Amino acid sequence: MKKVLSTVRVHRILWNVVLIGVMMSLVGTAFAQEGGFTNDEIAFAIDNMMMFIAAVLVLFMQAGFSMVEAGFNGGKNTINILFKNLMDLSIGGVLYFLIGYQIMYPGDFNGILGFGGIGIPGQDALDPGYYPHYQTDFLFQVAFAATAATIVSGAVAGRMQFRSYLVYSAVLTGLIYPIAGSWQWGGGWLSELGFHDFAGSLIVHGVGGFAGLAGAIVLGPRIGKFNKDGTANPMPGHNITAATLGVFILLIGWFGFNPGSVLAMTGEANTIAVVVVAVNTFLAACTGAIGAMMISYFLNKGKPDLGMALNGMLAGLVGITANADVVTNIESLLIGLIAGFLVVGGMVLLESLRIDDPVGAWPVHGLCGIWGGIATALFGGANLGIQLLGSAAYSIWAFVLMFGVFYALKTIGFLRVNEKEELEGLDISEHGAVNYPEFGAVIAD
């Protein structure tokens, strides 16, 4: 009886396969006969579709960042963190459309700062002209801009005023990130020197990570994070499940971030580049998590820390982002592994300096962003001096400017919430809402 059933099932599957094949060949014939599209037009469509899917994947990373940041922080700040992520995309999206996109891609300019005009160029031209289309490219690039901005949200979590965060977000996505991007992707001075940052280890993650570091330093630590003797207390997140889901979402999103940065899929070379970049990205993520797990295993006396391993996966992804197109699979394993080691070291370093970065934004994005830049020289054949110069330029640019912005906000009393507000949580003090109203049991009193 069982055998008869399985035979029937196999027959049904085979019939379905044959039917689908026949239908596809019919559709293909009709398409070729009626459309009369050229190979270039079909390639244009496929490449734009790939870019569009990649853009959507990168936009989906916003969900990942939201989950990671909310999960790694206390439940009393959840609404605030999610709101900041939403506004990074919304305010950042509008500003990047209005000025950011054409600051980043100004056309001919002096290599340091340029502006091509408001909005997206070439909207009226139905002719493809630019490859891929500006509209597709904008969607892809705005998702990158939002990524750079949202990295900071985790570093300043739990003590920053919402209104000051909006100011920061606008400055970063409207000016700091696009100018940084123009130096390389817009054909600016670093591009002229031969600097290589394939998908933005430094341009996106380094800028976000160092902006976050500036925020964390100017804001100061959360209440209770450090003891008088300089030791740090753990402040566990409220939902490690959400944080883990967030990391997996980011991993998925990174398949838009890196392979999408090939900017085309058609043609043998592009197709191979996309899949090699995808595999390298995946491998570095895996070894990043393994590296961080190994280090945390030794640091925690045989008890590996999931939070570290999650950040290790992100570190591996950041590390490979600059060079996924120029390294081998084996090299990507090494790059990820070292990034995994570095992220734990970065967290220990921050704690020893009494800098409170609740989600490890700087170790993951800043430190491993620099590692990505250097690894491009060590493994990918880029010039080490120029890679170091570019790494320094992006780090200093983001850190110094954002330090100034945060410091100015602090000076006018705009930056940090007061102690009472911090202790009761930013969800109540900043938004008048409670995310988990049912969890009100008093335990200690």
Next chain:
Amino acid sequence: MKLSVERNTNPENNERIPYHIVLEIVNTTAEIGKIYHIPVYITYVGVSKHFHVEICGVRLNALGKPYNLLESAELLCRSLINVSRFPSYVFIARRAKHVYPAYTIDDEVFITTQGGGPVFRHVELAKVRERLTEYLHRIKVLGADGKSDKLHVRGINPHTLGLRRPVMYLKKRVIGEEDFWAPVFVSGDGQAIYTYAASNRRETPIDSGREVFRLRDLVAAALQVDHRLRDLFDLRADRLMPETWSAVQTLLTPEDQVMVSGRKYPIFSAEHNRLWLAIEGRPEEDRYGLYMGSTPEDVVARMTRDFARRSVKYEYEF
């Protein structure tokens, strides 16, 4: 968890404690299968009966019948279980009327704070207390920083969930050096005394009072290896409970009397003149402090320095 009330059949105390709440852990926690017998005390106000229990330092009251305690006791017990276990210690802020449960995992003590606040963890209770105190001052639960309202530590009885006072403290207070403070408790089986020092549990079997000297020696040696103690006798046993002091007293040989801060104190030798001791009685607490040294002069010098540090103007004569 399952809670029920049963009569106390022990004739020695069943007038004062007529019932026990029997708490059985049946759900999946680290304590599964464990049964606690929580004493239910009775008081009479006029003709009405008042029942009360104390669970991990939190007192619950009920009127009329002991069963009326069950609901609130269950709620309290559920809220006390954290990291899958009951607390092993509590820190009590008397003035603020707060109790902070501390949990032990392996050899580390944990205190979690509400609302995504910090977690304080360390092998030494003293470190956890120090950090929690600092935090509570900062968030103004204990008042302004550096003022009053110390956190008092109590152990949790592993059979009744009642409070246990430390049998003594080991202390080092030397001007210009980092303080050391460690409460000493009787182990769960009642056979040993223990404390945590220099990142490890230090334990010695109870032996008619000798355990006080042995544990002090053990901890002093460990602290010296850890570079936290220069002179072994800088560590002293302080605030001994009366029972502990009674046991220690039988091991001492009276030698002489010495003058410290204008008062006379008796000096004792112990362990074949290896140790010299002077005793400071604290009748208001019913506790006893030991000053130890290698010679009588050494003891006097230590007492003098400590009295000066504490600005003691008048000490009770022992």
